[in-house]
Amino acid sequence: GQNIDQPTEMTATEGAIVQINCTYQTSGFNGLFWYQQHAGEAPTFLSYNVLDGLEEKGRFSSFLSRSKGYSYLLLKELQMKDSASYLCAVRDSNYQLIWGAGTKLIIKP
Amino acid sequence: IAGITQAPTSQILAAGRRMTLRCTQDMRHNAMYWYRQDLGLGLRLIHYSNTAGTTGKGEVPDGYSVSRANTDDFPLTLASAVPSQTSVYFCASSGGDATDTQYFGPGTRLTVL
Numbered sequence: 001g002q003n004i005d006q007p008t009e010m011t012a013t014e015g016a017i018v019q020i021n022c023t024y025q026t027s028g029f030n031g032l033f034w035y036q037q038h039a040g041e042a043p044t045f046l047s048y049n050v051l052d053g054l055e056e057k058g059r060f061s062s063f064l065s066r067s068k069g070y071s072y073l074l075l076k077e078l079q080m081k082d083s084a085s086y087l088c089a090v091r092d093s094n095y096q097l098i099w100g101a102g103t104k105l106i107i108k109p
Numbered sequence: 110i111a112g113i114t115q116a117p118t119s120q121i122l123a124a125g126r127r128m129t130l131r132c133t134q135d136m137r138h139n140a141m142y143w144y145r146q147d148l149g150l151g152l153r154l155i156h157y158s159n160t161a162g163t164t165g166k167g168e169v170p171d172g173y174s175v176s177r178a179n180t181d182d183f184p185l186t187l188a189s190a191v192p193s194q195t196s197v198y199f200c201a202s203s204g205g206d207a208t209d210t211q212y213f214g215p216g217t218r219l220t221v222l
Contacts, residue, residue, distance in 0.1 A: 004151065031208065033210065033211075041216075042199060042214060042215050042216055044213070045210050045211075048208045050208075087151070087152070091209075096157070096167070097154070097211065099151030099152040099153075100151050101151045
């Protein structure tokens, strides 16, 4: 079966750095996405990786290792507004997105 | 309109009733999707449409139907609602960029009693 694993919940301090991991086992691979979802709102797109390596976008970076079936989202200089769930999704061989259950990130002052 | 809209925002429905959730996008995206999101679970695909006139089944299609008469609209119908269909429903679309990223509507919170 297909599976996306990410931690259920993480806590970090304002101003710090946090890394959210995602491991996947899917039938085929056509890219990995990270989305942010604030409580009661829709998921919004953060980043996309299809090749191995690091993609940097402001305070957020995303890393991919296809051989290890592994990705992480790195958030720097954490702000209170970063409190949200972070969703990892992999596009499989049928070109459909398989979603993880999400990681709830709690930021403390 | 800018992006994707969904209606209604929320709804309480008696079991056995028929309900249509509406989704409209103005981005001229070819593909559209319906997901449900339940606590502790990832987004699960109900139905999708790769282009106007075509539809396909996702992971959890039973009890739901869709149609895609034109590019902009992708309604989801529950023919006879059951309590297990209580969920938050998100419509999404893609096709506007090289990565085929999906963009989501604001969601419909549905409660079936």
